[in-house]
Amino acid sequence: MDNNLFQPQPGQQPVMVADADTTRTFLARVFTYMGLAMVISGGVAWWFGHDSSMLSYLINFETGKQTVRREPAVARDAAKEDEGCPLKS
Numbered sequence: 001m002d003n004n005l006f007q008p009q010p011g012q013q014p015v016m017v018a019d020a021d022t023t024r025t026f027l028a029r030v031f032t033y034m035g036l037a038m039v040i041s042g043g044v045a046w047w048f049g050h051d052s053s054m055l056s057y058l059i060n061f062e063t064g065k066q067t068v069r070r071e072p073a074v075a076r077d078a079a080k081e082d083e084g085c086p087l088k089s
Contacts, residue, residue, distance in 0.1 A: 048054045
């Protein structure tokens, strides 16, 4: 049996593979960015976990439910029109 798994088939172009130094540099940069992202995520998580004023952005302590921020402007404007709000622009 002839093993031609890595040989281009007739009519196909050979695949160009980067050299080892280019691959090593690319992976080093990827892992550097991933490590930096983990440090930032951990810092923000620690900050939210240790500062109750920051935690209030996520949880409403009176109701125990998730804090809901502003609804989209389109829905807000439609609600004003339905209520006949005098502040309608």
